[in-house]
Amino acid sequence: MDLTFITNKITGRGGTETVLVKVLNNLAENGNNVKLVLSNLTPNKEWLDSLDPTIKITYPQNSSKVSRLFYFFRIFMTGPQETNYVILSPNIIKLFSKLRSFTHKKCKLISWFHFSIANQNDYDSQNIVFADYHLAISSQIAKQMVELGIKKEQIFLIFNPAEHHKLLELPAAKDNKKHLLYVGRVQKDGQKNIQELLRAMSLVDNSILLDVYGGGEDEEICKKLCRELNISDKVKWHGWTENVWETINNQPFSLILTSKFEGLPMVFLEAMSRGIPCISANFDGYNDVIQEPLNGTFYHLGNVEECADKIIAMSHKDYDPKEIQQSISKFYEEQYFANLHNVLEKITNY
Numbered sequence: 001m002d003l004t005f006i007t008n009k010i011t012g013r014g015g016t017e018t019v020l021v022k023v024l025n026n027l028a029e030n031g032n033n034v035k036l037v038l039s040n041l042t043p044n045k046e047w048l049d050s051l052d053p054t055i056k057i058t059y060p061q062n063s064s065k066v067s068r069l070f071y072f073f074r075i076f077m078t079g080p081q082e083t084n085y086v087i088l089s090p091n092i093i094k095l096f097s098k099l100r101s102f103t104h105k106k107c108k109l110i111s112w113f114h115f116s117i118a119n120q121n122d123y124d125s126q127n128i129v130f131a132d133y134h135l136a137i138s139s140q141i142a143k144q145m146v147e148l149g150i151k152k153e154q155i156f157l158i159f160n161p162a163e164h165h166k167l168l169e170l171p172a173a174k175d176n177k178k179h180l181l182y183v184g185r186v187q188k189d190g191q192k193n194i195q196e197l198l199r200a201m202s203l204v205d206n207s208i209l210l211d212v213y214g215g216g217e218d219e220e221i222c223k224k225l226c227r228e229l230n231i232s233d234k235v236k237w238h239g240w241t242e243n244v245w246e247t248i249n250n251q252p253f254s255l256i257l258t259s260k261f262e263g264l265p266m267v268f269l270e271a272m273s274r275g276i277p278c279i280s281a282n283f284d285g286y287n288d289v290i291q292e293p294l295n296g297t298f299y300h301l302g303n304v305e306e307c308a309d310k311i312i313a314m315s316h317k318d319y320d321p322k323e324i325q326q327s328i329s330k331f332y333e334e335q336y337f338a339n340l341h342n343v344l345e346k347i348t349n350y
Contacts, residue, residue, distance in 0.1 A: 001348050002080055003027060004035040006072075008089040008114075012044030013240065014185070015160075015266035016088070016114040021050045022161050026337050027344075028052040037075055039068070039089060073099070079107065084348050086110045086135070090127035097130035108132050110347060116261040116284050117144040133347045137264040140285030156343045159288065161336040162269035162328055165245075167321050168276060173250035177209040178315045181252035181276075183244050183267045186216035193281070194222050196258040196304060202229040203308035208315055211252065215240035245274065254279050254296070254314045258307065264288060272296075272328050275321025279310050295319070295327040 005024060010016055020036070028034045029052060036051065038059040048057060060071045072092060076099045079085075085107060087093050096109055111131040118125070128134070129148055134155045136142035142157050173179055188195045194212075201210050212235060219237065226232045241247045255271040256279040268278045268289045278296040280286040290296045297314060299306040329335070 001027075001032045001344060002083050003032055003344070004037060004075075004079060004083050004085050005112075006037040006075070006085060006087045006089065006092055007039050008092075009040045010038075010042055012042035012047050015263075017047045018266055019114065019160050021047060022163075022333070023340070024055055025050075025052045026333075026340075028054050030341070039092070069095075072096075076100075076105075077103070079105075081106055083107045084110060084344075086112050087131065088112055088114060090123045090125065094127040094130045108347065108350075110135060113137070113141060114263040116263060117141060117148070118261070118284060133350075135343070138285035138288045140288070141263065144284070156347075158340055158343060159331055159336060160264045160266060160269065161333045162266075162273050162331040164332060165270075165273045167325070168245065168251065168274035170249060170251040173209075175209070178207055179250055179252045180208055180210045180311060180315070181213070181248070181255045181271075182210060182257075183213045183255065183270075184257070186212065186214050186219045186222055188218040188221050188225065190218075191260055191262075192216075193258045193260050193301075194218070195225060196281070196302070196307065197256060198222065198225055198229060198231065198235065199304045200258070200307035200311060201234050202231050203305065204234075204311055206234065208234065208311065210235045211238060211248070212236065213238045213241050213244045213247070245270070252276060254311075256311070257281060258301075259283050260301065262286070268296075269328055269331055272324050273332075275319075275324045277314065277317075277319045277324055279307075279314055281307075289328065289331075291327050295324045 024034050024036060035056045040063060041059060060068055072095060076096055085096060087109060093109055093111055100107060109131045110133045111128055112135040114137060125148060129150055134145055136155055136157045137160050139157060142155050145155050146152060185192050186194060226235050254277050257265055258281045261283050271278055272295055280290050280298045281301040282298045283301060286298055290298050297310050299310045
């Protein structure tokens with residue numbers, strides 16, 4: 001198969017990049033002709049070093065709108081006649097659809113979004129309908145596509161791939177605290193909604209400590225909020241870490257996300273593959289992963305008191321780590337890639 005992947009704007013350190021590396025490498029190793037077209041000059045380029053050397057990588061020379069428009073125009077015009085474009089950006093799907101109607105190329109346009117279609121203001125969701133087929137990473141995203149008027153037979157639910165890992169079996173913390181883990185971008189009021197987590201921490205007792213692994217422009221604002229809430233001693237800021245699971249030195253009782261929306265949170269899969277239960281806000285699609293009471297629990301987004309109650313309850317609850325690992329069997333790579341190859345073969349042969 002001839003596959004050209006076109007990204008949305010990414011940083012180089014997110015869950016999307018993790019999935020891209022796994023998927024592109026697997027496809028390249030299985031004899032497919034794979035190209036990667038970046039939409040922006042990613043601030044962090046280390047992730048590109050993990051890609052198979054046979055994958056051709058293209059990126060824009062600058063970030064101006066006019067330059068990027070010509071960049072994508074050139075990508076489309078110089079691509080093979082029957083290329084399959086797997087596109088992570090709704091706006092690029094619309095652009096390529098228009099270019100295809102002018103040129104009568106036989107290429108296929110396949111959407112592959114790593115974020116919720118609803119509850120965002122970054123793009124016009126109607127642009128998605130210009131794709132021929134759609135790879136949905138969560139059942140909720142698949143549902144949102146149907147609500148846009150996309151036919152079910154054009155949508156393929158594939159989820160995201162998770163690696164097998166050994167159980168995380170670390171000693172209890174020397175500070176005698178119960179450690180709650182957050183891994184991700186530090187964003188106070190946006191998608192990641194850290195302020196809700198910090199407000200919940202103000203309602204739990206001093207036996208619980210929140211470890212925050214991640215960076216972002218809101219870090220100082222969040223630290224200020226901690227001081228205002230008088231919880232600075234309940235939150236430890238570790239900054240961005242290359243590999244959290246090799247960095248932490250005590251066993252967390254849970255990982256938590258208070259996000260307003262997600263695509264499919266890879267950090268949940270990373271935690272559960274190590275036997276760690278998770279607490280989630282009930283953003284669209286959370287229940288693809290959270291199976292209460294088997295591998296975690298959820299609270300209603302915006303309900304700070306309920307979030308605090310769930311944190312406290314989780315800190316006292318015992319889970320079976322092996323059952324948690326097994327609960328995400330449908331995401332493990334062997335099943336994921338078998339399904340992905342079948343779906344792509346079906347799409348490219350239509």
